[in-house]
Amino acid sequence: MGIDIQAGSSPLSSKEPKYSAVILKDGELVASYEDLPLYKVLRLVIEHHVDVIAVDNVFELASSVDKLEKLMELIPHTCKIVQVTKIGAEFVSTRELSKELFGSRMDLTPLKTAYLNAVAASKGYGSEVQVFSNKTKIIITRGRSVSQGGMSQERYKRSIKAGILQATKEVKKILDENNLEYDMMVKKSRGGLEKSVFIVYAPRESLYGLIKPVSYKNVKIVVKPFKSTPLVASTGLQRPLIMGIDPGMTVGVALVDLDGRPVFAKSWRTIDRYEIISTISSYGKVVVVATDVSNPPELVKKIGALLGAIVYAPERDITVDEKNKLVSELKETYDFQIEDSHARDALVAALKAYRHYLNTILEVKSKLRNIEGVDAYSVISEVIKGRSLSEVLEQVYRRRVQEHSKPVEIEHKPSTHFEKVSDSGLKERVRSLEAIVLKLSNDLKEKEKMLKDLETEVRLLKSRKTYDEDYERKISLLEVNLANLTRRLEESRNLIEALEKERKWLRDLIVKVSEGSHILLPKAVNLNKIVEDDLLKEKVRRHKGVFTPELGIIESKTIEFLKSIKGYVVTSKDQAVDSRVLRIPIVKAEVLGEVEDYVVLERSVEETASHIWEELELIEAFETRSRIRKLIEEYQKSRGIKE
Numbered sequence: 001m002g003i004d005i006q007a008g009s010s011p012l013s014s015k016e017p018k019y020s021a022v023i024l025k026d027g028e029l030v031a032s033y034e035d036l037p038l039y040k041v042l043r044l045v046i047e048h049h050v051d052v053i054a055v056d057n058v059f060e061l062a063s064s065v066d067k068l069e070k071l072m073e074l075i076p077h078t079c080k081i082v083q084v085t086k087i088g089a090e091f092v093s094t095r096e097l098s099k100e101l102f103g104s105r106m107d108l109t110p111l112k113t114a115y116l117n118a119v120a121a122s123k124g125y126g127s128e129v130q131v132f133s134n135k136t137k138i139i140i141t142r143g144r145s146v147s148q149g150g151m152s153q154e155r156y157k158r159s160i161k162a163g164i165l166q167a168t169k170e171v172k173k174i175l176d177e178n179n180l181e182y183d184m185m186v187k188k189s190r191g192g193l194e195k196s197v198f199i200v201y202a203p204r205e206s207l208y209g210l211i212k213p214v215s216y217k218n219v220k221i222v223v224k225p226f227k228s229t230p231l232v233a234s235t236g237l238q239r240p241l242i243m244g245i246d247p248g249m250t251v252g253v254a255l256v257d258l259d260g261r262p263v264f265a266k267s268w269r270t271i272d273r274y275e276i277i278s279t280i281s282s283y284g285k286v287v288v289v290a291t292d293v294s295n296p297p298e299l300v301k302k303i304g305a306l307l308g309a310i311v312y313a314p315e316r317d318i319t320v321d322e323k324n325k326l327v328s329e330l331k332e333t334y335d336f337q338i339e340d341s342h343a344r345d346a347l348v349a350a351l352k353a354y355r356h357y358l359n360t361i362l363e364v365k366s367k368l369r370n371i372e373g374v375d376a377y378s379v380i381s382e383v384i385k386g387r388s389l390s391e392v393l394e395q396v397y398r399r400r401v402q403e404h405s406k407p408v409e410i411e412h413k414p415s416t417h418f419e420k421v422s423d424s425g426l427k428e429r430v431r432s433l434e435a436i437v438l439k440l441s442n443d444l445k446e447k448e449k450m451l452k453d454l455e456t457e458v459r460l461l462k463s464r465k466t467y468d469e470d471y472e473r474k475i476s477l478l479e480v481n482l483a484n485l486t487r488r489l490e491e492s493r494n495l496i497e498a499l500e501k502e503r504k505w506l507r508d509l510i511v512k513v514s515e516g517s518h519i520l521l522p523k524a525v526n527l528n529k530i531v532e533d534d535l536l537k538e539k540v541r542r543h544k545g546v547f548t549p550e551l552g553i554i555e556s557k558t559i560e561f562l563k564s565i566k567g568y569v570v571t572s573k574d575q576a577v578d579s580r581v582l583r584i585p586i587v588k589a590e591v592l593g594e595v596e597d598y599v600v601l602e603r604s605v606e607e608t609a610s611h612i613w614e615e616l617e618l619i620e621a622f623e624t625r626s627r628i629r630k631l632i633e634e635y636q637k638s639r640g641i642k643e
Contacts, residue, residue: 001021001022001023001024001041001044001045001048001050001052001053001054001118002021002022002024002054002055002113002114002115002116002117002118002119002121003019003020003021003041003053003054003055003060003061003114003117004019004020004055004056004060004110004111004113004114004117005017005018005019005020005060005110006018006019006020006034006035006110007110011059011060011061011062011063011067012063016037016038017037017038017060018034018035018036018037019036019037019038019041019110019114020032020033020034020035020036020109020110020111020113020114021033021036021041021044021114022111022114022115022118023044023048023050023118024118024119024122027119027122029115030048031048032111032114032115034110034111038061038071042071042074042075045075045076045079046076050079051078051079051080052079052080052081052082052121052122053075053079053080053081053082054082054084054117054118054120054121054126055081055082055083055084055117056083056084056085056094056113056116056117057083057085058081058083058129061081068129080128080129081128081129082121082126082127082128082129083126083127083129084097084116084117084120084121084125084126085097085126086126086127087125087126087127094108094113094116094117095108097116097120097125098116101116101119101120101123101125127281130274130278135199135200135201135202135203135225135226135272136199136200136202136203136204136206136207136223136224136225136226137197137198137199137200137222137223137224137225137226137270138171138197138198138200138211138221138222138223139195139196139197139221139222139224140164140167140168140171140193140195140196140197140198140219140220140221140222141164141194141195141196141219141220141222142160142164142194142195142218142219142220143160143215143216143217143218143219143220155479155482157191158191158192159218159475159479160192160218160219161189161190161191161192161193161194162191162192163192163216163218163219164192164193164194164195164196164218164219165192165193167196167219167221168184168186168193168196171196171198171211171221172184172198174210174211175198175200175211178210180200180201180202180206180207181200181201181202182198182199182200182201183198183199183272183273183298183299183302184196184197184198184298184299185197185198185199185247185248185249185251185270185299186248186249187248187249195249197249197270199270199272201272203225204223204224204225207223211223217475218475239257239258239284239285239377240257240258240284240285240286240287240377240378240380240381240384241255241256241257241258241263241280241283241284241285241286241287242255242256242257242258242286242287242288242290242312242350242353242354242357243255243280243286243288243289243290243303243307243309243350244256244289244290244291244292244345244346244347244348244349244350244351244352244353245276245289245290245291245297245299245300245303245346245349246267246291246292246342246343246345246346246349247291247297247298247299247300248342249269249270250267250268250269250340250342251267251268251269251270251271251276251299251342252265252266252267252340252341252342252343252344252345252346252347253265253266253267253268253276253279253280253343253346254266254343254346254347254349254350255280255283255284255286255350256347256350256351256354257284257377258354258361258377258380258381260351260354260355260358261334262330262334262336262347263283263284264280264283265336265337265338265339265343265344265346265347266279266339266343267339267340267342267343267346273299273302273303273306274306276303277303277306277307285381286307286309287309287310287381287384287385288309288310288311288312288353288357288384289303289304289307289309289310289311289312290311290312290313290349290350290352290353291311291312291313291349292314292317292318292323292345292346292348292349292352293313293314293317293318294313294314294315294316294317295313296311296313300313309385310384310385310386312349312352312353312356314352314356318348318349318352322348323344323345323348326348326351326352327344327347327348330347330351357384360380360383360384361380361384364376364379364380364383364389365380367389371393374393374396375396378396379392379393379396505593506595509593509595509600516603517602517603518592518600518601518602518603519543519600519601519602519603519605519606520543520595520598520599520600520601521543521545521546521547521570521598521599521601521605522536522539522540522543522546522547522597522598523546523547523548523594523597523598523599524536524540524546524547524548525548525549526548526552527546527548527551527552527554527558527569528552528554528555528557528558530546530558530561530562531555531557531558531561537561539597540562540565540567541565541567544565544566544567544568545567545568545569545570545605545606545609546562546567546568546569546570547569547570547571547572547591547599547601548569548570548571549571549572549573550571550573551569551571551577551586554577554582559582559583559584562584563583563584566613567584568584568585568586568587568605568609568612568613569584569585569586569587570587570588570589570599570601570605570609571586571587571588571589572588572589572590572591573588574588579612579615579616580615580616580619583616583620584616585608585609585612585613585616586612587605587608587609587612589601589602589604589605589608590602
């Protein structure tokens with residue numbers, strides 16, 4: 001359908017504007033109308049199953065972006081609006097368009113302009129108008145600063161990143177379950193996410209009851225609507241391009257042509273797919289959308305689908321060294337500036353795709369070298385998409401033959417559908433108003449249902465603890481548990497380390513004891529306990545010795561016991577008591593280690609004790625002989641016996 005506004009009419013006027021309209025089917029004129037109000041034009045769109053509404057100025061249909069959006073909601077989603085005067089980045093007048101299509105500049109009445117618009121759109125001229133003014137942005141970020149915190153700072157950071165990751169997964173799940181179209185951008189970090197942003201292609205009201213703004217201790221979710229201007233994406237004949245995309249919180253986009261020349265490279269923060277398409281549409285028609293990783297991200301797939309382009313991904317992820325090499329080779333040939341790593345990665349993806357299809361490009365160029373009047377690059381783009389060369393050439397020749405047809409002169413024949421009869425016009429107006437009332441009634445029912453759902457949610461929230469409190473309680477409990485587990489883990493590591501050292505020491509001790517270089521002696525803090533403690537007494541009897549840190553006062557019964565077993569005492573300190581006084585060996589020696597109730601000593605203490613026992617035995621033998629001699633002398637003296 002081609003449309004043009006009648007002279008003297010305007011969407012800005014308080015008076016209802018009137019339009020001329022024509023309907024083309026397979027290039028043939030099937031109907032024409034004049035003096036139609038807009039609501040009748042929209043009714044014709046539905047009656048004739050119109051696929052394209054062609055205009056020379058989109059704001060002839062509506063005076064503002066908001067009104068244009070509301071208008072587009074009234075037409076079927078399969079029908080698109082095309083502004084035929086915007087071709088790529090350029091605008092042309094209807095007279096220039098008339099000369100290009102028909103070879104002459106016609107005297108353009110509104111009806112003839114409507115016909116011109118329809119013919120131009122049917123031949124691929126113009127740009128599609130896309131309005132997405134009602135979009136919603138969901139931002140998930142940290143809820144508190146981590147600039148302070150001492151030793152707990154890293155733990156806080158990990159907790160926040162994990163919380164952002166979990167919230168992002170939950171929001172994505174909700175959007176997927178409710179079939180809402182969106183773009184997702186994330187800033188990854190070790191252990192989770194730093195930030196994530198969703199651009200949802202739906203008004204804020206459609207998310208009521210699904211996702212709400214929250215501000216927790218660790219995570220904050222912001223939900224806000226925002227508007228954008230109408231996007232006009234080119235639909236005409238343009239040079240084929242290869243597009244590279246580097247998705248993320250910052251999106252990089254680059255374009256190269258089919259000769260491998262760089263055309264465009266830029267990056268943006270949190271840009272949506274339609275803004276990307278609108279920006280690059282003036283440079284040409286994208287036939288390949290490329291990425292630098294082997295698994296194409298969702299944004300790459302979605303933009304490829306919207307552009308009708310094929311998606312290219314390398315067999316393996318492109319390394320940083322490969323990227324730098326490709327860019328260096330490019331700069332040797334072209335003076336082209338790259339602003340950052342995101343634009344660089346997008347350009348590398350496009351260049352990699354170009355090299356992948358280079359053999360196909362050269363082969364088609366070679367076969368078309370001697371054929372005149374054929375746009376080689378258009379043919380190449382179709383072959384890249386998978387079509388055979390012969391099939392594409394056949395289609396090109398058929399189109400060129402059909403383009404030589406003469407322009408059609410329009411004779412207006414008033415349609416019986418819209419005779420200027422008062423009763424018929426009133427009846428039509430009533431039917432239109434009834435349709436509007438029905439739509440508003442359905443909208444009211446939907447709002448009432450939404451209100452009831454919200455009231456139910458409020459009652460449930462009031463009847464139990466809030467989610468925030470429950471969340472905080474769980475987080476606090478988890479943090480306490482984590483701190484306890486961390487402490488226990490550190491203690492366990494220290495214990496394992498100490499036990500490992502002790503195991504090695506004991507292993508060495510066993511070897512030394514078995515070899516005879518070391519001995520074990522029972523330990524007694526108080527020597528006098530030996531005769532009182534049967535277990536200790538038995539140990540001392542078995543080892544023939546005992547160790548004590550300090551001698552102290554030794555009772556006679558303890559000395560007698562040690563004498564009876566010919567035992568000895570070892571101490572680690574210098575003592576004032578002499579072995580000859582106690583008549584038991586007192587040996588000073590260094591303790592090499594302790595094993596429960598035993599100490600480890602060198603074997604030499606036994607030899608030292610043995611030597612002392614020999615000395616003590618000699619002393620006691622000498623003293624015994626002296627006492628005997630003295631007794632004999634005293635006896636002889638008492639009897640008067642001379643020596």
